[in-house]
Amino acid sequence: MTAFIDLHCHPPVKAYLEGPFAPYLDHVAAIFRRPVQMMEPEELADLYRSLDGRAVLLGWDAGTATGLPPFTSSQVAELVAVAPDVFVGFGGIDPHRADAVDQVDIAADAGMLGLKFHPSVQRFDPADPRYLDIFARAVAHGLVCLFHTGYTALGSGMPGGAGVETEYANPMRLDSLAARVPELSIIAAHPSWPWQDEAIATARHKPSVWLELSGWSPRRFPPALVEAVTGELLHRSLFGSDFPFITPQKWIGDWEQLDIAPEATRRILHDNAAELLGLADDRGDPDAGG
Incomplete structure (x- = not known):
């Protein structure tokens, strides 16, 4: 299997699945038709290591909107410390908190390379x-x-969709954010249905916006998305699985059925993320370009 960096891994540990994800877990597992198994951090690291992969572990904090406990940057950092050769951390930030800016400092001090938001x-x-x-x-x-x-x-x-308001996840909001904070590197996670065209347009217009492809089987990608991420936006397209709901093996296996050029596959699976996150990693292909 081609070396990869998975930009979208929900830590399948007890504190995460039985904390901020607890009310949603059974419904999400039913939608993905995949039971979710808790894993020890070492077990998760062994899985990714066996696949020649690395995983970006996502923190979570939606406490103001949901009343649920966070999975903090310090908790993510503890997981990263188990296998720093495999794991990378993103901290979850609740934007409504009065100390949200301070939480960004805390995430950086904990060694996070990015921040996760779910608008x-x-x-x-x-x-x-x-x-x-x-x-x-x-x-x-x-x-x-x-x-x-x-x-x-x-x-x-x-x-009531558990109070979740889908309109906040329209990628056109990221277009506006990119215009107002042009120095910010923005990852638009998942194929953005029902706004896939808007996501492609945003990434084409704003060079600070990257498209991340987790949460869907590539077999279900609309042709316009495949064309964009293997063409004009190849150098700003990123692999993510949405583990544990979709495994990297499943996603990559389905991607390989699309008959994409190996050079493009290596860039999407590994090289783009390594460059974006500044990861010192010799598992990619030095001839992949860029």
Whole structure:
């Protein structure tokens, strides 16, 4: 298997699955038709190491909107410390917290390389001026920011969608954010249905925006997305699985059925993320370009 960096791994540990994910877990597992098994950090590291992969472990904090406990940057850092050759950490930031900017500092001090936001669960508009200080601080620390975009399985089928408001995940909000904070590296996570064209347009227009492809089987990607990420946007397209709901083996196996050029596959699976995150990693192909 080609070496890879998985930009979207939810830590399948007890504190995460039984903490901020607890109300959603059964519904999400049913949507993905895949039971979720808790794993020890060492077990998760062994899995990714056996696949010649690395995993970006995502923190989570939507406490203001949901009342649920966070999975903090310090908790992510503890997991990264188990296998720093495999794991990379992104801290979860609740933008509504009065100390949100301080939480960015804490994430950076904990060794996080990026920040994770879920606007529809957190119920906030990333481009709202009230939150721009958070992103300015991220820029100051050199942290990339990953945002959920499009439909979410979280809350899907639950009464009122469990309070999740999908409109906040329209990638056009990231277009506005990129215009207001052009130095910020922005990752638009997932194929952004029902706004896939908007996501492609945003990435084409704003060179600080990257497209991340987790949460969907590549067999279901619309042709316009495949054309964009293997063509004009090849150097700003990133692999993510959405583990434990989709495994990297499943995603990569389905991707290989698309008959994409090996050079493009290596760039999407590994090299782009290594460059974006500044990872010293010799597992990619030095001839992959860029």
